[in-house]
Amino acid sequence: MESGQRTLVELFEGVVARFPDRVAVTADGRDLTYRALDARSAAVAGRLRETGAGPGALVGLLLPRTGALPVGLLGVIRSGAAYVPLDPGYPEERIDWTLEDADVTSVVTTTELAKRFTGTGVDIVVLDEETGADQGSEPGEEAGENPGSEPGQDVREGRAAHPAADRAPVAAPSAADLAYVIHTSGSTGLPKGVQVEHRQVVGLFDATRDLFDFDENDVWALFHSIAFDFSVWEFWGALLSGGRLVVVPQAVARVPRDLHRLLREERVTVLNQTPSAFARLAAVDGPPLDGLRWVVFGGERLEPASLRGWFDRHGDQRPRLVNMYGITEATVHASHRPLTAADCAAPGSPIGVPLADLAFQVLDEDGVPVSDGTPGELYLSGDGLARGYLNRPELEKERFLELVGADGTVRRCYRTGDRVVALPDGGYGYLGRTDDQLKIRGYRVEPGEIEAVLLADPAVSAAVAVAHDYGESEGDGEGKGGGGGIEGDVRVLAYVASDTPAADLAPRLGDRAAAVLPAHMRPSAYVVLPELPLTRNGKADRARLPDPRTATAHAPVAVPDQGGAAGSTPTEARIAGIWREVLDLPDLGTDTDFFDLGGTSLSLLRMFARTNAAFGTDLDITVLIDGATVAALARHVDTALAAGPR
Template sequence: MSELLPRLENLTAEQQAMLRLRLQQIKQQSARPAPFHELFAAQVRRCPDRIAVAFGDCQLSYAGLDRWSNRLARLLRDRGVGRESLVGLCVPRSVEMVVGLLAVLKAGGAYVPLDPAYPRERLAYMAEDAGLRVVLAERSTAGVLPESDALVLTVEDVWPELDRWPDTPLETGGTCDDLAYVIYTSGSTGRPKGVQITHRGIRGIARWQHENYGLDTPQRVLQGTSLSFDISVWEFTAALLSGGTLVLPPAGLKMIGSDLADLLVEQAVENINLTPAALATLPEESLPFLRCVSVGGETCPLDLVRTWSPGRSFFNGYGPSEATIAVSVARFGPELERVHIGRPIDGARLYVLDSRLQLQPVGVAGELYIGGAGLARGYLGRPELTAEGFIANPFDEEAGSRLYRTGDRARFLPDGNVEFLGRVDDQVKVRGFRIELGEVEVALVGHPLVRGAA
């Protein structure tokens, strides 16, 4: 009997055919993407005079943002930034941060967020692990950076130089398969790991947003997430690839409760993306302009949906950093009976598999695997970890097709939506941030008075 069980199929031939057909249809919907900065350039041509970025009393049009980022891109190129160069961004939330991010991409590079609020030791590890040779910072943040051989360009020193650089676009020769950014996430081995994301998956996000997010009319979108959290990319695409306005909160503002609510009213913000924990702190009745609410990063309580969905569009997104922000999104209304993570967005494919990598029947739990255009290239400088997390896709004949093992338990519902059921390991989420408990244990046992930790 033990020899027979591994050969038994979970699905009938008819069920397998139906699931494969659904996955193939999802695959065929994807379109050939363009790099983020080319998508932005197309938007500049459509609405050059519209406000792209609002930061307090400072506003910058699409044409202005394009010109300044072109100039900075040329300066970066002169300083050695080229195709797939990794450039650290250690700039607090500001117009200069947005210009810097676009400039790195236009120069052909990929940005590596270095949050100034991170411990110095963590920033030192990230900078060394990424092999950064150029870092864009402010004088106030340059002091938190570790000593290294990297060229640190401060905004205060660079900006006066930009007038002498042409504001015309650079030719990068890049493709949608080039790196766009590297974001560091918690690591189970005790070391953060850099997730390498290409431009290809961003197109799928932008296309889904345009078709489903109500962005046919430009919206004022809050950019409230640290660049070190990939939801920030969702915010950038929602605003800058649709002709909307990216609203930046002032430095030091508490992104919860009445402080955040006051900003949303003052800036007439229409579109926000928060963790459920942060959303729960807002006074719902005092936000008259808000018409689109998205949550993600952690499980969304049903009560929160019923509070915030009446009269608004309410979305629940799911996706690890290894799959370009979001792979599935659900739209909820107040009549919702069960919270789920929706269906795959454009170009993404979801598989619920058992321990033998066999498809699970509808309604049966298994581990969730992700395929499609948005998968990361892998972990920077960690080939063994990449091979462990990204495997060949046994359900796709296309050469090089892969699956990412999420570690999440899930099941398909009869209506085609996917329900999240928890983890298969010890990973936890704290306010939307992924925490590997192994990293905490390594830090604890590093103390001379601690013999062991769990």
């Protein structure tokens, strides 16, 4: 059967038939075979069918990174519905908005997370957080094959649907039915849902089959949030090939040394990373990752020079490193470029050639094809393009276009907003954006969405959100992965026009941003100006915005939330000083979380190394897993100092 006629459900069930007793998922220290995963996800699908889910329906997926996640996701897909991923770390307001935008009437979640839906009238399917099993099952019982049958408690109007033996018939989706709707940042101030069908995901793996040698012996790490489309590649890459999927807990994903340990212990063979995340992992001084065969980059611009240190230590043959440019609207990946040590000497960011299910066109501002070697905007066409945007007809019309090709045929194209250039080797190089879109931690971020949140405050007359790289400002090269020059500490910086003092305005805006925006979109600092510089056309002149490091009384910088004065003890005062230097902030609070201040994993490593050096301690970064605040770190430092040298 051609790829355009097959579904993810058919392919998964085929893998189950081939490898029923192989381990499909490792999570929470437990293994789940394909047979057990099949049974448990089928039970979830049955319960969803009882709530009315089926082809054309959208089901919310609100699950932590545990064994429940793959069970729940497969359950939604096998019910015939499409999943709408919701990251538990997102603000409740954003989760609620996404559910409303997608008209979600059913949600798959855990008992703890289900409490927030009490009285909303939405049907829920409750999964055990660790295994994805029916919570009526006894320990060790193969839930889904012999699940408990006690009804769940009423968590909402209606019922809480627990997997049970009396399954409703599972509707089979067609290749043209939706598989998922992932919301990405929107330029209008609201997120936009990208609709992707089964045939497009199946086509992605058909198009890459000859480029990789993935098989049932591979072990894939599910490193990324399910709300980030890189996870689609990780999830189905493992389960459509009969491989093993290792679910990486968020706490582990945040700490490079812990991630390195997990990859080594689980013998992960396929790792997918944004370049900045890989730089932090590559900086870990530990045993080699002998099992690793492939590292696939995506999500943000890659500068091959940043890999020089890695290639010097490991060579370029095992693991093989591959750069894959892609966007959500083109089903995760759009191009393929193997990397070698020789690429480190060449400038630019090579993204290679388009995948077999896509074609590239490079056009100028008038929509005319440019000659090879001339930069232009990238337009994509082919079967890999998503169905379009959910409930955004005007935006869809603006971005998904019909263009006449050189052969006179009309093609449906997606206008990416990315600038590329055809290279002499036949591939393409990525040059950046044609608009103001930002790239933060691998996510594409529309500044307009952030600015709309800030402009909702009556004291703000104008707002501009920009990406500011703090990685190069310190010049110490810590955590650079041996390559140097990598932009790995990029944060959102907001410039606002207001007469309100920065110290009063920033905490207020920070609270609003925290209530609406996911962490990677929240400004880490605010520069308050009487008015923003404008171009001749009356638009904000980003080139004339003051550097936050040279702030003056006329352009004060403030952090979102002071969280109480930092420095009530001598240890806190010294640590707060280190944090101010690393985060490049004028002030901060004792109880403000490091990541809420705009910190990244890279800046966290820098801060921790400096703290240990300043106090002569040897604390492990894991002491901050339960809370990365000045006060928490100071307590650990004081305890270590009191214990004396070991």
